[in-house]
Amino acid sequence: IAGAHLNPDKTCLKGTRVGITADILEWIHNTDNEVSKPFFLCGEAGTGKSTISHTIGQNAKDANCLGAFFCFDRTFAAERTPSKALQTIAYNLSISFPEFGKGLVEILDVDPNISTSMSLKEQWNKLIIAPAKLITPSRPVVIIIDALDECGPKEEGGPRDMLMSLLINSVCELPKNFHVLVTSRMEGDIYAAVNEGLDTQLLQAQYMSNLQQTQEDIHKYVAHRMMTRKGAPGVLNESQCHILAEKAQGFFQWAYTACEALRGRGKAGLTVKKRFERFMSLSPSHGQDLLPLDKLYKSILEDVFDCNDPEAMSQYKMVMVQILAAFEPLSNLSLQKIQSSRCGYLGEDYDDEELDAVIQFLGSLFTGIDQRNMPIRPVHTSVHDFLVDEERSGEYAVKLQEGHQMLAISTLQLMTTNLHFNMCNLESSYLLNSQVENL
8 A cells, every 4th residue: 555654754853762662672672482472552642653653664674674564544544444454564574575475475376365355354364374474583573553543433343343353362373573563542442452452461562651751852853843944043942942842741743733833834923932922822731622732733723814704714614625525635736626627617717826825824734735746634643633523623624525525526527527538549449558658
């Protein structure tokens, strides 16, 4: 699955998360047969679990022991399913370990339909367990699964439930040199499953809230982002960096988002100092009405979109709902085509500046803003969750149903207008695809 693999750009800043990284690497290289094969890294949204997983993945890759890396993502829920995860993990293992690949090919020759099996247990046994036993145990093999909580809806006996069971109860069937690292938020079903696994000593777990030196690590990150600028003074001074790190209260995502917002453009008339003071009054507050990151997200939106301006809010919602409703992230160029098509269908005038009037202000909450052909997606799943929940985001909430309707009208209009016979301008329909150059 494209984009679900290891990303070297998402690793921890050098000198941060040293303790937990060392602990996990020690677990990976521990040859004691009594060491649990699964390791769960759990915590709230925005505490840095994914960054640690990518750091461990890069470490394992450099040590030539990374077997597979798979990242679930609610934005790509339609394609990043538990079944696709197992198939991708098996494929990655076959690339990394020839013995595994040979065994997998033999299994698929006997049962070519296994990849379409409705049984995750059967896929796990045939695609992973069986060929894994053919690997010579000369070095550790690490499988990393990031964001397990985003693998699908909570349904008793459903794919998510089954995958959790496999990761906790069946990983022990892997050879002794295999290790499986899983990161996840502590949602109800996952919390119960992990605690049960701890009670029966089937797994190891680390909770992000128990990590030492988190505030010091956040300060290092903030100082790196806000005090280092090529040929120019930093955005913040040392004292302000300390304050921002302290206000983050252990939430790396809060610090990241605040830094991006301070470095970006805000509402006319607000200096960086004023915006900094505003953000510092909105630090995470456990147990309050809003979730830890919500106040910051809302303040950033308030900073650039006036909720009392009906025209600005209408434009904001029109753009935002299409970004979030797409089953796969769309680029600025794709959104422009979709908007133009929709306007044509409705008989409205198309203004090619409407999208940019919104998108250019979203840089602290979305990636892909600066490049017109890059998919635009939330910097963190918590941004998506915040914006689709009206109780949390209030007037900045969007209704995905409206976005689906917009996209349906636009894409149908695009197909009606642009689809035609022989779109590839093939000279002959009697040739095989393989015979057509550059097809």
